[in-house]
Amino acid sequence: MSEELFPEPEWLSEEVKTGTTIIAVTFDGGVVLGSDSRVSAGESVVNRVMNKLSPLHDKIYCALSGSAADAQTIAEMVNYQLDVHSIEVEADPLVCSAATLVKNISYKYKEELSAHLIVAGWDKKKGGQVYATLSGLLTRQPFAIGGSGSFYINGFVDAEFRKNMTKRECQEFVVNALTLAMGRDGSSGGVAYVVTIDKDGAEEKCILGNELPKFFDE
């Protein structure tokens, strides 16, 4: 290892990662997705306002985490495949279909990719659903968290999640969880993006740093 007086900054050669907090929760009648907005390359923040909630279809979104390039590519590919599929069946696609497409890519290329997408949305058949597709598995859950910041809020979401919350309670739950994670994880931060999907469509919201809830800060 050569000794250098002024070593090259890490972030020039680091892969761009979305060290992240993402969360998706079902409520009675739809889902709420949330994410932070920080993209880091090593210790440098390369984008502080990135929206990690990517639309796959009108009422199906996915939340990106892990390598930014890998996650965006998967989302774009599935967006295209889902468009073709929905034209073929002449109906809105099921959330399960979107999640399966994501899972297929994640599993087939699991050695090359390092991205974790949470797929969530609303369809006529089963209402609001959340699917986790970590490393190529596919599982439906009442809620899912992901990204580096999610480690810190495991206890919080385990304790605070209740089935059949209202839309309002769900949104508050998501914003609280994101705020707590951003407070503890160095790779998560910026603003909070929240998307609410129900039978009427998807509503995107951005909550700025100073509007986030404040917790006891030891």
Next chain:
Amino acid sequence: MCGLLPGVLQLRSSFKMAAALQFPANVSTLNTYNDLYPDWTQREVSTGTTIMAVEFEGGVVIGADSRTTTGAYIANRVTDKLTPIHERIFCCRSGSAADTQAIADAVTYQLGFHSIELDEAPLVQTAASLFREMCYRYREELMAGIIVAGWDPRRGGQVYTVPVGGMMTRQPVSVGGSGSSYIYGYVDSNYRAGMSKEECLKFTAEALALAMERDGSSGGVVRLAVISEQGVERQAILGNQLPKFSTV
């Protein structure tokens, strides 16, 4: 000392493996520093524990899980990680079991001696300083994250945290150990200043139960202790009595 070193080095390498398993990939990419910069992020792993301490008006509540692991084997499922250092001063141990036991023994001796010289009860800050002295001086050899908590007549209930590396700071509530990562969000959102003793006990038990649920290296029973002017009350909450949450 020479006979101890190989054993210590062996433990350190196994903890480094546990470090790689427990931290997500983007954290470890920060670690390619040269010798000029200390390797904080890689050092911040304490393995196999969840410990917690909370201050309240009149004392402190401390708690820990009861699992000691050597790799995947649970060496002791009923460990007592709440170690008395003096009559009203306890420490919660996390990290290498051998290191923390040795440090606790040494500090118990030093504090006992100091208290006899002073002819009065030692301060919690003194105990914490002794831990910090040792943890900082031997930081390269040790892997110990310790929370010191107790009651003294001058400042009441106090919690001091001495994490890996040897810093010391006083905090109203402190968590430590590998399981602590999972409950930072819960503790941040549920702690309020001015809780009563019963509220603190409930808060600690619930936080530890949540961490034990998620961390493979924490488990067993929840050991709690309340330290106040009246003395020390200890209790254990067994597996089937642990608080339950609606999980996925």
